[in-house]
Amino acid sequence: MSTANPEVRDSALTVTTPDGDFAAFVALPAATPAPVVVVIQEIFGINEDMRETCRKLASQGYVAVCPDLFWRQEPGVSITDKTQEEWDKAMKLYTGFDVDNGVSDIIATIATALKRPDAVTRVGVVGYCLGGLLSFLTATRTKVDAAVSYYGVGIDKHLDEASNVKHGLLMHIAEADEFVPAEARQKIVAGLSGNPHVEIHTYPGCSHAFARHAGVHYNAVSAKLANARSTEFFAKYLK
Template identity: 55%
Template sequence: MGETRSIRTSDGGTMSAYVARPGRSPAPAVVVIQEIFGVNKVMRDITDGLAAQGYVAVCPDLFWRIEPGIDITDQSEAEWKKAFELFNAFDVDKGVQDIAATVADIRGDSTCNGKVGAVGFCLGGQLAYLTATRTDADASVSYYGVGIENRLGEAGKIGKPLLMHIAEEDQFVPKPAQAQIIGALKDHPQVTIHTYPGRDHALARVGGEHYHEGDARTAGERTLAFFRQHLG
């Protein structure tokens, strides 16, 4: 079971976060960046899973400025409607600032050894990319990030390793956008890209319509190997 942590943001607000800790410390930390459904069971399970792998894992409530405590699923039309309303109201720039505050907060925690990575999904996949361009996180992982093609002007700011998972049939990242992203980043010395043929958006969301156990496992193994290499 995890715990709730309060994090002070750069503009003086207070944001809650779900934290799961490993059996041993100090350990490297990973910031888990939510999808559009809030800090729900899927995100908490990912956070718990990273703790089981030896990381201090923390999932901040990035929708706190709109509505704190969002915890919905992808299982009903009403929840999807709510999720897209939150997505459309979300301030990406403020969100990245809140991620930077989370990185700084957990880096200073007594159970963290000073190394901090990030992993994000969907909206969080875009935010993970921006974490690589705008924060001092030591390594970032983006799962099927939405809207990255509109942020490629920041690619020159990537100074730490970034791993990207792209679903080739992603309905929210169409093939022209994928081509832009891959074309701009494939030769970047800090970027590693894996694509997943035949897979749609959210291939790794357990219980989701497009979940694929085999490719989710492959992506997860690649992510853990990446974190072990760059965080320890």
């Protein structure tokens, strides 16, 4: 799937950390300098879904950057949700993933991206699945201007950090998420609903990854609604 926008350009970025260097996919808008949005991957790496997400954000006027957060385990992962073999690999990577290192790599990505001449100082993050958790944690551990979390897995285990959210956080929660039990979803909503910086939307009947482009659980109506909310949210906080 393509944005079909000839003015959006694919690019790349190298992020340097004390532990080593890793790559990031970049989609550039027609007009720069522009705000930065860091796109945080699912358990499938920087696949076509993540690249398309970046291109759509670039078409909306953002420098979209997707870091390779699996680089410590296996650089360059790009798989789908279509086969059991791919799922097995994705779950192996997920279980071996260090969340704190992931947040540190996102922070390094933000710092590197903001040094680009085509970027301005406003920055947001958006994450999906594992990335939804990392987006939440980035909101609690940094001063990003805006964070969007799609069906984050494991957020209920980190609610002790919820009071640290001081800037805009938008959450999209699937009510039939097979990876986030109802009790966990209720804890997340209860733990965050009192924070004036947090906006929460739930999507009845939707499974995990309902907004994944061409995903097996893609729900066009709910994905369109969630993405429209995200577009409005980023415009409010970043432009």
